[in-house]
Amino acid sequence: MIQSLLPSQVCEIVQGFLLHGSQEQIINQIIVDSRNVVYPETTLFVALKGAKSDGHDFIEELYKKGVRHFLIRKGSGINIAGKEEGTFIACEDPLSGLQLLAAYQRQLYKNPVVGITGSNGKTIVKEWLGQILGQRFAVAKSPKSYNSQVGVPLSIFGIAQYHQVAVMEAGISKPAEMVKLANMIQASLGIFTNIGTAHEEGFSSQDEKLEEKTKLFEKSKFIVYRKDQVKSARYLEANFEAERLVSWSQEPGATYTLSVKKEIDKSKILLLKPDLSLFTFWVPFTDAASLENVRHAIVAALTLGMEAVEIQEGLDHLKAVDMRLTLKTGPNDSLVIDDTYNNDLAGLRLALDFMAAQRSKKRKVLFLSDMLQVGDAKTVYEEVAELINHHQIDYVFGVGKEIPVLKDKLSEGSVFYPDTESLLANLDQNQFDNDLILVTGARNFGFEKIVNSLQQRIHGTVLEINLNALTHNYNFYKTKLLPDTKVMVMVKAFAYGGGATEIANHLQQLKADYLAVAYTDEGVALREQGITLPIMVLNPMQESFVNLQKFDLEPVVYSPLFFLQLGKFCRNNRLSMKIHLDLDTGMHRLGFEENQVEDLLQLIKDYPELTIASLYTHLVGADEGAHQDYSLEQLELFIRMSAQITENLAYQPLRHALNSAGIIRYPEYQMEMVRLGIGLYGVEVNGKFDQALKPISTLKTTISQIKELKKGETVGYSRKGEMHENGKIATIAIGYADGYDRRFSNGKGIVLLNGHPVPVIGNVCMDMCMIDITGVEAKEGDEVTIYGPGISLKELAQRIGTIPYELLTNISSRVKRVYYLD
Known part of the structure; x- marks a missing residue:
């Protein structure tokens, strides 16, 4: 969510003018996709014109959804009749306006921003660096491959003031693009991954591409790069001050030396620091691509002040990045390497290195598409042939109009097809037997169809969790709440069977405010997997007090005896702890009753080591209209008990009473926070909004x-x-x-x-x-x-x-x- 703006401010930032509407309504969301509406009343829709659609065509639909703020192109001819409540701001170019808004928001953020560019590995370095930094910092990072003229501003809008560091990716395909990205990202630390042939055709030379890409770093305090990448290293060293350059290399002579020793299924990276101190990292892979990417991330983390031990903790939890060199089981004991979204020379080189690192098979087979956006095709395909022959590829399936130029340069038996469909029509799984198969090609060739055809069908039972559906359900409930109402999400019982860690990770990305688990061990497991959100523990035990403190978990306190036990523990160990008070208003399971409030207030006074983070109660029958009177009695009793407690405190705890059913049935009682449970997982127990939720x-x-x-x-x-x-x-x-x-x-x-x-x-x-x-x-x-x-x-x-x-x-x-x- 962006820092709030007024339409009058938007006009000034984008150098536009108010065509119609109010200048004083709050805007705290900016979108370019009509499907991404969450808070319609406070959202600004920027109408961009794309290759296949024009955002101006969706204004009518968005207005019906409740969106009231629009940034449009001057002279677009939008009919504002019937949209009297709408605010329309016009400017010369909405895309430039979007970028100016992003630059403004970036200026409001005062913490470090890492800007990553290069030909290959940007997304992986970004993801891995984000995971490593997450061991110490609250990290914002651009989602997926949001590195374009539109993706970068959307990424910046996701940076919140509480984030301690942001990691942004920047990609270009022609001159004059990077300066726009640089103005938005304003990278304080730059990372240059490598230089390759991707998007070569947009530049007159590789030197021009280098010059353009490095514009990202013009205001960077430090620039991380690999000294072994000779061409890019020479350019950086010739054009930037030495004190700004942070180099690393496999060999001595760089700022950091990171030598590698590969083992069967992992690698040891020996770090030599400038002060000659040593540290050994362990990483769970051996391929050249991953080892290069992870060393970029290690050096960047060191530059940002992380200790080597902290970095290793992050490395221990690295997760695979989608669409990057994944191994899958193929037909007849073959292995398939899925690199279906890669399409340049540097990427092919890394993929072939990865292939060479796999266990030996009978043959090496390569599926390869035309190389797109590579500049000098003749030179590139000569290098492709050299790579294929060097790696002793036994059989090549080529797809495209240009790739047949390889035919005379490769071993006999290689075959070429004009398109993927023709290849699939002639593909027989039985022609593969104990082979190692690499599938790599441009996105528009749809090589994922080849991988799907070659993958061995895995029999068995699987629970698929659709995280987009989870996001949809979360946003649905958010639309039922006031903007300032916090959301606690229940991830107890293995996140209702879905897997607590993965779902908690996703909720962390969605910026949920709290998580709740049943037992301390569940909270410990989440902390050990890198979850940093506040976590409430519903059923803590006395023997778990140490872990509550060690892992920064917040227990529910439900009785005078338990309050006393926890208070004494904290006092004896000179600790403080946040707690949540369970008030029994009718569930009669756990919790303080109304006649115990005076005793509770005395305990609160006696043990200031315990800070009341929230007061809450459980509704017995929020999902059934038959219990409405009882539910309302519970809510009024809760408000009365809460007031009796808070008027004796010097601070105001959060209050929460509504579960998923209650959010729908009693939104007027949402107070400061609600607890989202079964609804997140796609079940609307009231039956009122079954069609609005998606099963996850x-x-x-x-x-x-x-x-x-x-x-x-x-x-x-x-x-x-x-x-x-x-x-x-x-x-x-x-x-x-x-x-x-x-x-x-x-x-x-x-x-x-x-x-x-x-x-x-x-x-x-x-x-x-x-x-x-x-x-x-x-x-x-x-x-x-x-x-x-x-x-x-x-x-x-x-x-x-x-x-x-x-x-x-x-x-x-x-x-x-x-x-x-x-």
């Missing part, structure tokens, strides 16, 4: 075997299932040990097979169950959806007389979780 979880399995049975034959243990006519059954790879409830036996459960709902037949077994697929076309290996889009979790729960919470939390840890963004 899809539980899938596969068919292991299909059998044809005759009428009267029985199925499963105790012969509980019986065929009422001749038909077919399928055995699927999920059972009650996976969390598939045994109550789904004998037709109570249904699953989705090729778009058709089919019933469970017989008893659910420990590791599998059977379904009646009579009349449905299917084959062994087909995917079966247990729940997800098309098969409602709420309906399934109703079929066995339980609630969605139970089904979600029952999924066994042996079921693989897969997280994705669609």
Whole structure:
């Protein structure tokens, strides 16, 4: 969220004028995509004209959604009739206006900003550096590959004042672009990854490209680069003051020496500092690309003041970056290296290095597309041929119009196709046997289709978590709240079965205010995985007091005795701790009752070591209208008890009473914070907004075997299932040990097979169950959806007389979780 602006300020910043509307309404969101509306009343939509669409065409739709502020192109002819509440600001070029707004917001941020550019590795260095810095700092970083003329300003708008450091990526394809990015990013620390052939055709020479890229660093205090990259190193050393340059190298002679010793599945990096002190880092990879990228990140972290030990803690938690050199199982014991979004000479070089580092296979096979935006094609393809022959590639599949120039330079048997579809039509998985296959090509060739064709189908059960759907649900509930209302998200019980660490990480990116777990151990696990949000522990135990303090966790205190125990612990150890007071207004589970408030106030006075972070209560029946009177009584009692406590404090704790159901039913009682639980995971228990939420979880399995049975034959243990006519059954790879409830036996459960709902037949077994697929076309290996889009979790729960919470939390840890963004 940006620092708030008034329309009058926007006019001044973008050098525009107010066409219509008020100059005094608050703006705290800026968007360019009509799908990204969260807070319509305070959002400014910048109408950009793209190759395929014009933002001005979406203004009518956005106005209906409640958006009231628009930055438009002067003379665009927008009809403002019927939009009397709208504020329209006109300027010569909305894209320039967007960039000027970003530059203004960047000037308001006073902490370090890291700017990363180069031909390859920018996104990985950004992600890894962000993860390393996150061990010590609150880090903002540009999402995915937001490094363009539009992506950079959107990234800057995501920097908040609480962020201690920001990491931004800058990419260009022609002259005059970097100066615009540099004006916005204003990098205090620069990183130059390398120089390659990507986007070469936009420049007259590689020297011109170097000159343009390094404009990012004109105001940087320090510039990190690899001295072994001779051309870029010479340019930087010739054009920037020596005291600003921070170099690293495999060999002595640079600011930092980082030599590498590879082992089977990891590498040791020996760091020699300028003061000649030594430190050894361990990283979980051995390929040249990753080792270069991680050393850029290490040196940048050192330059920003991190200690080597802290950096190693970050390295221990490095996560893979999507779409970068991933290994997948292929046909007939082959391995597939997926590099389907890479397309320049430097990238090919690194990918081939990665390929060379894999275990030996019978053949090396390369799928390669035309090299796009590479400048001098003849020179580039000669180098491609040299690389392929040097790495002893046995077989090449070439795709494109230019790549056949390689035909006479490669080994016999290599084949070329004009497009990916032609290749796929002739691709036979059986021609591969124990091969190592590298697939690398430009995005527009769609080489992911090749990878999908070559991947071995993995049988088994998997829980897919759609993080975009989670974001959608989070934003849906945010629209029901006032802008200042904080959100605590419940990630107890393994985040309702979804996997607490990954979901907590995503919530941290969404800027949730608090997390809540059931037990101290759950909070410790999140801290150990790098989660820095405040965490409330609902059921702390006396024996966990040490870990509460050690891992900065905030316990719920629910009784005078527990308050006394925790207070004495803190006093004896000379500690202070934030706590949350549970007030019992009718749940009658845990919590202080109204007649205990006086005793509680005395305890608060006696133990100032305990700071009250919040007061809260649990509503008994917020999801049912039948309990409305009781819920309102609870809320009024909570307000009364809270007031009695806070009037005796010198500070104001947060108050929260509403759960997911309460946010919908009683928004007027949102107070300072709400607790978002089951709603985040796609279940609206009130039934009022079922269609507004998206299921985030899809539980899938596969068919292991299909059998044809005759009428009267029985199925499963105790012969509980019986065929009422001749038909077919399928055995699927999920059972009650996976969390598939045994109550789904004998037709109570249904699953989705090729778009058709089919019933469970017989008893659910420990590791599998059977379904009646009579009349449905299917084959062994087909995917079966247990729940997800098309098969409602709420309906399934109703079929066995339980609630969605139970089904979600029952999924066994042996079921693989897969997280994705669609």
